[in-house]
Amino acid sequence: MPASSESITLEGDLHARPAGALAVAAGRFAATVSVTTGVKTTDAKSVLGVMGLGATSGQQVTVSADGPDAAEAVATLVTILKEATHVGG
């Protein structure tokens, strides 16, 4: 199965609502999707897991996916992370 991965640096903290948006979007893909920051990795489809990362501005976050729609999942989630944590956005 195709695997895909991309890292970005957060421009803002990952608050509850963006964490929700991320998990909702992840849940619509067939691929398994994970989010990693520092030493913590969680299932991107688990909003409580994503919130539990405690990801803050300046941290590097990696989105990884494995499955038939992995590339699309990573692209979608990275876009959400960028938009949701963009300062003033």
Added chain:
Amino acid sequence: MSQVGPQVGIVLVSHSARLAEGAADLAGQVGGGTVRVIPAGGTEDGGLGTSAEKVERALAAAESGAGVLVLPDLGSAVLTVLAMLEGLRGPHVVLADAPFVEGAVAATVTAAAGADLRAVAKAAEEAWHARKL
């Protein structure tokens, strides 16, 4: 992406109307606002307690064709729901054994992604294991 059809609805049963409303507001917003999250808190006269009539109305309001997950807060809210679901309990209404706020948020987000009732209930119950720190 999968097709987004009818979503599982969520009913939050609390002793306190304000607690149920606040949790519904929070879960609804974190979930992006597409899921029916219906509070059923307090008694008919606005006091602390639970009301089978309120729960019944909330169940009807939450159902959009994919079933409803009910989350109670404490003690007699659980008993109220259990008693009234005796006749209703089936594939379309499931009572979750989950922490109230975390379960509501996890269930709502999972419902918003288009998951079925079984998966939404599982998400709520997995909230027992979510660490905050």
